Amino acid sequence: MNDDKKTVSDTTPEQPDLSRRKLITGAASVGVAAGALGFPAIVRAEPQIKWRLASSFPKSLDTIYGAAEVVAKHVANATNGKFQIQVFSGGEIVPAFGVLDAVKDGTVEMGHSASYYFYGKDPTFAFDTAVPFGLNSRQQSAWMWEGGGLELLREFFRDWNIYQIPLGNTGTQMGGWFRKEIKTVADLKGLKMRIGGFAGQVISRLGAVPQQIPGGDIYPALEKGTIDAAEWVGPYDDHKLGFNKVAKYYYYPGWWEGSAQLTAYVNLKKWAELPKDYQQILEDACAYAHAEMQARYDVKNPIALKQLVGSGTKLTPFPKEVLLACKAAAEELYAETAAANPRFKKVYDAWAKFRADQEMWFSVAEASFDRFVQGNPLKTK
Numbered sequence: 001m002n003d004d005k006k007t008v009s010d011t012t013p014e015q016p017d018l019s020r021r022k023l024i025t026g027a028a029s030v031g032v033a034a035g036a037l038g039f040p041a042i043v044r045a046e047p048q049i050k051w052r053l054a055s056s057f058p059k060s061l062d063t064i065y066g067a068a069e070v071v072a073k074h075v076a077n078a079t080n081g082k083f084q085i086q087v088f089s090g091g092e093i094v095p096a097f098g099v100l101d102a103v104k105d106g107t108v109e110m111g112h113s114a115s116y117y118f119y120g121k122d123p124t125f126a127f128d129t130a131v132p133f134g135l136n137s138r139q140q141s142a143w144m145w146e147g148g149g150l151e152l153l154r155e156f157f158r159d160w161n162i163y164q165i166p167l168g169n170t171g172t173q174m175g176g177w178f179r180k181e182i183k184t185v186a187d188l189k190g191l192k193m194r195i196g197g198f199a200g201q202v203i204s205r206l207g208a209v210p211q212q213i214p215g216g217d218i219y220p221a222l223e224k225g226t227i228d229a230a231e232w233v234g235p236y237d238d239h240k241l242g243f244n245k246v247a248k249y250y251y252y253p254g255w256w257e258g259s260a261q262l263t264a265y266v267n268l269k270k271w272a273e274l275p276k277d278y279q280q281i282l283e284d285a286c287a288y289a290h291a292e293m294q295a296r297y298d299v300k301n302p303i304a305l306k307q308l309v310g311s312g313t314k315l316t317p318f319p320k321e322v323l324l325a326c327k328a329a330a331e332e333l334y335a336e337t338a339a340a341n342p343r344f345k346k347v348y349d350a351w352a353k354f355r356a357d358q359e360m361w362f363s364v365a366e367a368s369f370d371r372f373v374q375g376n377p378l379k380t381k
């Protein structure tokens with residue numbers, strides 16, 4: 001604004017008259033008017049609502065399972081205890097991989113899961129969690145809230161009778177635990193590996209045998225040798241689940257999970273029935289827990305990594321040859337899936353365009369900053 005005639009009084013907001021006398025007379029006159037017209041004082045009673053939330057995760061994982069409890073606590077506090085969400089761990093009332101159907105069918109009002117578990121129903125679900133060689137957690141959040149991702153995924157989830165709300169991100173994951181070293185692509189042949197979501201389709205193209213196993217059941221499978229390798233999340237959770245006791249080599253990065261977004265599912269009808277303020281409170285609580293989960297992982301992972309390496313874990317990067325072969329297999333898979341599935345194609349095309357811009361931008365300031373400070377740590381005394 002460029003107004004020469006502007007005076008001081010123009011920019012000084014009028015001070016409200018907060019004198020006690022004025023407030024008292026004001027209040028009294030409102031009371032008289034309402035009383036005179038015979039209106040009762042209308043205070044809308046907030047309904048008492050009790051929901052059940054089925055998680056896909058074991059209680060022992062305070063980060064990933066705990067996010068749903070954070071939401072429940074925030075929602076209860078913000079509604080004076082009127083909106084209660086009871087959280088159940090994977091298998092407690094619904095099997096870990098039954099969460100999507102349970103919410104779709106209204107068996108429970110809410111769920112918390114990783115949507116890529118359900119890629120067998122439709123590979124489009126993978127975009128809601130992680131797609132191999134895809135976005136990191138900053139980029140995933142940018143795509144969700146500002147890049148059009150949320151609109152696309154909510155449209156997709158509508159057909160599953162679900163209202164989707166992002167609820168957590170683990171950050172870039174580790175490549176998991178292997179009993180034997182992976183030196184070449186040939187070492188993947190016949191390897192039975194527990195691996196999350198869409199990535200299974202990538203490694204199966206290279207001869208591996210992917211297994212989808214819920215978090216709580218991985219340890220016994222790896223211990224018994226039913227599987228040769230397993231990935232879960234990262235140092236903190238993996239240490240908690242004890243994988244270091246049954247496999248020696250800890251590979252990185254988890255190229256299939258540059259980030260992994262977790263998601264709250266709300267049955268569409270139950271969502272529509274929820275008062276507007278409760279809807280807002282629930283969305284806000286999920287957004288808070290989403291940010292908190294990433295912060296928890298970033299604080300806990302380095303501590304756990306040091307403990308793991310200190311107790312004999314062999315930290316090992318995947319050979320570049322293996323990464324390049326997996327990337328080529330992923331590109332092939334995306335092209336074939338997009339050609340066969342218009343829902344996948346619609347999301348993939350928008351996602352791929354968004355991703356290209358993000359990688360261009362992140363390679364300039366972000367990545368060069370990271371590379372420099374990590375390679376040249378500040379000297380501290």
Ligand code: CA
Nearest residue numbers: 196231232233
């Ligand atoms: Ca994983």
